[in-house]
Amino acid sequence: MKSSSHSSMFVPNWQSPANVGACQSTRCEGASLAPYSSFNLGLHVGDDxxxxxxxxxxxxxxxxxxxxxxxxxxxxxxxxVNDESSTDTVIADGLFTNLVGQPLAIMTADCxxxxxxSKDGTExxxxxxxxxSLAGGIIEKALPLFQSKPSLIAAWLGPAIGPMAFEVGVEVRAQFLASSAEHELAFKKHRDKYLADLALIATQKLNRLGVKAVSNQSECTYTLNDKYFSYRRDGETGRMASVIWRKF
Incomplete structure (x- = not known):
């Protein structure tokens, strides 16, 4: 890995209310050794x-x-996550809360x-x-958990494998087109496969459901190897975390 001047964390730039905190980790300035160097937050990837x-x-x-x-x-x-939630490990791909001071973390390395x-910062x-998860409808399942209408929800899309690096098969494209012809814009033919734009698919879904305030980090985990982990690039590697919480 190239030497890096990046820090271990940065704050997303998005349309979030003052009472919501968020941060995004990078791969930099941590304790882990190669191939997990350095700020790996995943306990499930073989790291110490x-x-x-x-x-x-x-x-x-x-x-x-x-x-x-x-x-x-x-x-x-x-x-x-509510007052009755235990701290036991839960199998899921999303977290929701209206509790004050409870950070929610999702780990990625290309996804x-x-x-x-919510724009009032309570959820x-x-x-x-x-x-x-996108094809299965995780965004469609998340929005009804909010008391706020979708038009009063803001979204931030973090770093992920970019549209020039994410090659998928025809069956993946077919799944998305079956739900909406609009998703055709998120796929470009690439030899006998397609290049897919995850951020565009998510934005299309959010917009279609009424979420208009969508901010995109637009950084490719696959190509920015000095800043981000990438499973597709490296196979054995670490994980970043995207974290959000209600401040008050």
């Missing part, structure tokens, strides 16, 4: 658990409380992280949007 926990502790030091994670399986289940916040969600 003590180094991962050291990285997670650094992240938690920047948050009002420890981040809540889920065991992600490329599905569409969304776990609602698209989507953060959602937040974090979604793990790989193509399977």
């Amino acid at each position: 658990p003590l180094k991962v926990l050291k990285n997670r502790a650094h992240l938690d030091s920047l948050l009002p409380n420890p981040a809540r994670y889920v065991q992600q399986v490329h599905g569409t289940d969304i776990h609602i 698209l992280p989507v953060l959602l916040a 937040v969600a974090a979604l793990h949007c790989g193509w399977r």
